[in-house]
Amino acid sequence: MNKYIGIDIGGSAIKHALISENGQISNFQTCDTPATLDSFFETIKKIQDSYSSNQIEGIAISMPGLIDSKSGFAFHGGALTYIREMNIREQLQSLCNVPLQIENDGKCAALGEHWVGQLQNVSNGIVLVLGTGIGGGIIINNQLVRGHNLSAGEFSFIQTNIESDRFEYAFAMQSGVKSLSDSYASLKKMSHSKMNGKLFFKDLENGDPDALILFENYTKKMAKQLFNLQTILDPEVISIGGGISQQKILFHSIEKHLDDIINASPFPCVRPTIKQSFLGNKANLLGALAHFKERERTNN
Numbered sequence: 001m002n003k004y005i006g007i008d009i010g011g012s013a014i015k016h017a018l019i020s021e022n023g024q025i026s027n028f029q030t031c032d033t034p035a036t037l038d039s040f041f042e043t044i045k046k047i048q049d050s051y052s053s054n055q056i057e058g059i060a061i062s063m064p065g066l067i068d069s070k071s072g073f074a075f076h077g078g079a080l081t082y083i084r085e086m087n088i089r090e091q092l093q094s095l096c097n098v099p100l101q102i103e104n105d106g107k108c109a110a111l112g113e114h115w116v117g118q119l120q121n122v123s124n125g126i127v128l129v130l131g132t133g134i135g136g137g138i139i140i141n142n143q144l145v146r147g148h149n150l151s152a153g154e155f156s157f158i159q160t161n162i163e164s165d166r167f168e169y170a171f172a173m174q175s176g177v178k179s180l181s182d183s184y185a186s187l188k189k190m191s192h193s194k195m196n197g198k199l200f201f202k203d204l205e206n207g208d209p210d211a212l213i214l215f216e217n218y219t220k221k222m223a224k225q226l227f228n229l230q231t232i233l234d235p236e237v238i239s240i241g242g243g244i245s246q247q248k249i250l251f252h253s254i255e256k257h258l259d260d261i262i263n264a265s266p267f268p269c270v271r272p273t274i275k276q277s278f279l280g281n282k283a284n285l286l287g288a289l290a291h292f293k294e295r296e297r298t299n300n
Helices: 037-050 088-096 105-116 171-175 177-187 197-205 209-233 248-264 280-299
Strands: 003-009 013-020 025-032 056-063 066-068 073-076 084-087 100-104 125-130 134-140 237-241 274-276
Touching: 003 037, 003 105, 003 280, 013 037, 013 280, 025 037, 025 280, 037 056, 037 088, 056 088, 056 105, 056 280, 066 100, 073 088, 084 088, 088 100, 100 105, 100 280, 105 125, 105 134, 105 237, 105 280, 125 209, 134 171, 171 177, 171 209, 177 197, 177 209, 197 209, 197 248, 209 237, 209 248, 248 274
Parallel strands: 003 056, 056 100, 125 237, 237 274
Antiparallel strands: 003 013, 013 025, 066 073, 073 084, 125 134
């Protein structure tokens, strides 16, 4: 069975693994994301060399930024600020000397869920990945939507307040996980660096009144945006991923607020079907391979 190296590059960590052609993952490992371009290339090469005992068919990469996945050109690398206006695929393929494909991380999440996750057998769906920002991807008629400017699925930039142009009202700033923990830290007069999602949910489970109020407000805003996405794209399923998606209370609260929206409407409207990501932190790896296989089929 053919095997591939999957690499999921994040702002602070890189996940990598050996993946079979049918999506079986083995040798899953992580390492820190390099701080410079030179060390970035060195790290990718070291990852490849660590699998040298295996017969590798190619390398499939997921990374942040605005990526033309056909040419491999990176207009920018998002959190990887040292990647800008360069053909990252050509450079990496020359370095690694094996077939290599690269795609935006949010789009990889959608491709992974569509291949073997919550969007499997779904023709039209959306994936939202809740992290520091809000990434994701859109599947329409079984095809990933990239958009004219390759920016389809960049949900972070959706504006949530029509009365202000300030970026603090962007979807990422209002509903990213960091906004939740930062708001809670401010209420508790704590340093933002000492607060994170795990600590917030621990206090929420213990019934902290400030945490409860913030969480209700957070999920109410999330429900409204999910309803808006349903109205615009009419997907069969909206899959929600990211670390916060492991919290069952998240879905219970969002569903409650969706009930309120639907019940308040004087007209019949479609209720979004939301589901927890099936693939968790493996979605990008699997989506990168799904993209690799599609590009190889197209090129051949």
